[in-house]
Amino acid sequence: MSPESETVARRLAGEPAAGRGDALAFCSASTAGRRRHNDDACAICNPHDTELYRRGALAAVADGVASAEAGGEAARAAISGFLSDYYSTPETWSVKQAAARVLHSLNSWLYRQGGGGEIRQSWLTTFSAAIFKGSSAHLIHIGDSRIYRWRDGRLECLTRDHSRTLGPGRTFLSRALGMDAHVEVDYRCEALRPGDIYLICSDGVHDYLPPEMITDILTDSGDAAAQALVDAAMSCASTDNLSAAVCRVQSVAMPSDDDLLNHNRHLPFPPDLSPGNRMDGYLILQELHASSRSQLYLARDMETDELRVLKTPSINFCDDPAYIERFIAEEWTGRRLDHPGIIKIFPPDPKRQFLYHVFEYVDGQNLRQWMQLHPAPSVQQVREMIGQLVSGLRRLQRMEIVHGDLKPENIMVGADGRLKLIDLGGADGPGLRERQLLSHDAPPGSKNYAAPEYFFGDSPSHRADIFSLGVIAYELLTGHYPYRERFGSRHYQLKSYAGLRYVSACQYRDDIPDWIDAALQKACAPDPRNRYPALSEFVRDLQTPRPEFLRRHQQPMMERNPLLFWQLVALLLLLSHLLHFL
Incomplete structure (x- = not known):
């Protein structure tokens, strides 16, 4: 040189x-x-x-x-x-x-x-x-x-x-x-x-x-x-x-970002908060949500007068290292994402006294509440909503991040109709693993939205998010799940992909075209190899019929659904025998 x-x-x-x-x-x-x-x-x-x-x-x-x-x-x-x-x-x-x-x-x-x-x-x-x-x-x-x-x-x-x-x-x-x-x-x-x-x-x-x-x-x-x-x-x-x-x-000194992460690991959990309490410059206005894992509070930043949402960890997990790591990972992930379709997480005060997150306040309701008020949205309206969600998910994918817990409760619908992905506590990615924030065993999300491969212990991928998105789209249109509802404990067991039988969306709404039903079925296929490889393909197939989906509709029932065909044949034979003896 x-x-x-x-x-x-x-x-x-x-x-x-x-x-x-x-x-x-x-x-x-x-x-x-x-x-x-x-x-x-x-x-x-x-x-x-x-x-x-x-x-x-x-x-x-x-x-x-x-x-x-x-x-x-x-x-x-x-x-x-x-x-x-x-x-x-x-x-x-x-x-x-x-x-x-x-x-x-x-x-x-x-x-x-x-x-x-x-x-x-x-x-x-x-x-x-x-x-x-x-x-x-x-x-x-x-x-x-x-x-x-x-x-x-x-x-x-x-x-x-x-x-x-x-x-x-x-x-x-x-x-x-x-x-x-x-x-x-x-x-x-x-x-x-x-x-x-x-x-x-x-x-x-x-x-x-x-x-x-x-x-x-x-x-x-x-x-x-x-x-x-x-x-x-x-x-x-x-x-x-x-x-x-x-x-x-x-x-040998860890970078300041890692120093902050290490500092966060040793912060105490905040106590239960009530309206009127003050914490690190925030005035608590009301409790928005409480679960066994965390609490959400509406708060006012007393310095800027802006409304914020504080997320605090549940005291039930104060001695659970894995829980603490995942809670910290949510903040680390959110601060590196800047997209209108993803909830914004603000950097905390380095001198804060407790472990918590600071989120932007979204004036609106979660998608579950919206679905209860709009039980039968039009196909076009669902297309637009899925398109918004895909925009946010693409940003995650470009950052090599899997959301991991997509469900209506983790999607906010703002007063302006904009959708935002929230709750990054289930997010996973190589950057998180490198900092040893997460173990290699990512917990599955909600049973009825989590991709089946989670229950086989497979590593998460963006196709797991595509499965969850397909289930959400199906539920928006029909009010039901595409598969039999999963009950029981969090440790749901699944023996094989064949154990999941897709229920056609057309059974719940006769105005849903067959080709859209086929797109939904491909998006939430049990086997990840049979799902869409890219979100853009799912969005496209919701807008325009894929030729193979149209051909599938024109095929004889025996080729489209051989199981249903032989079930009907068996039923007809049974009825014919009953009529013979009558």
Whole structure:
């Protein structure tokens, strides 16, 4: 990488070649060495404030494959593209997921640039990066560059080379970005300790320096370690390009957002509140709702005079860690969503004395109450309502979040007719799991709206929300559930998907077209593989008949519903026998 290109990379990263923060200290160096061009790319990124909390700091090295004509361009594109795209990923994505998505996209672009042809013509590069977020180091690696960690006097290589030996002094890469249409990247997560030193370097450095020399330089050279490693490798007759990036872990401190989460875990539950009580600057006006799990209060912010809704946890769960984690997760999730169709959760006062959430106040009623007042809405009205809900759910899906508890009680209908999704207590997503807010066993929502796969212990997906939405649409139109109502305890048991038999919506309303009934049946199919893969398809099929649904209506009954056909045949045979004996 040329000095000019290196400066650009650092500028993209938002940090000079040597940068020092409260917890991490970085330095980097890259040179062409004895070669005419530098096909390496090296960059560090130590952002401040929000970006550091969201995505962490990172150091990365890419080594363009010398036998590929565009190796240098591939290395520079990989570094600049990763820096740009990684910091643009949603906060709810885990580091592993975000890095994998970005590298998959970069690999596809590099592969297309090379035309998928001979290696000589391709854009090939190695890529190794260490992402430092919170108390962890996330290592991303493909190729033969290496990531080392020095800890307690011992140097350890944390990656394995993706190369094969052909003979003395002859190796070739078995994996690299741009080599194949599909890429396999190594991922490893390491707990950080104060005093750790991480080194990312190309083979022009590690192939020419013994571990003892690397150790001496890392421990003795301070902020000049990266340049000292490059100079030492040059002195040891390195014939390749040389790049090194070093990170010193000076202290391990969780980002302020995680500090707040940890603080919340230790907050006491508020007492039962009554009108006239004051809590952290809020005047309680009235209790809106109370259940065994939480309470909702209408309150006035005494500083802004705005109406707010406070949600407090039930004292019944004060010693239940899983409940507390999910309660905290609701706030974490809501504060990262900004959509008119999703309830707004306001950031709390860091000095608050109790654990609770602050929601916007919606003047209206929940969908259950609305349905009781409007028992037979028109098909067009239901279409419009489902369209509003889909808009909010799409926002959740883009953030890789599953609502997990869609039901009429968790949907507000404002005085202006707008619908809002509320109660994110059942939400799930990789960003929540990364912060260890949630266990891997997500509890199912309400029995009659929760997707069947929840009761088999499967991981939630956006198709679970599609099932719940289909049940809500069905109930809006008919006032009934599409399947037999589920009674009993919360630990509902389901033996197989076949145990759920869909009841046609046309049995309750004769003005519902068969093709809309078919769309409802597909949306809330018991087996998630048979449901709509996308919300947009469900909305489209509620608006316009799908040809296959029209053909299904024209099929003979035996093909459309063989079970009903043979039940009718059996009934006719029974009646004929009875008439014969009469």
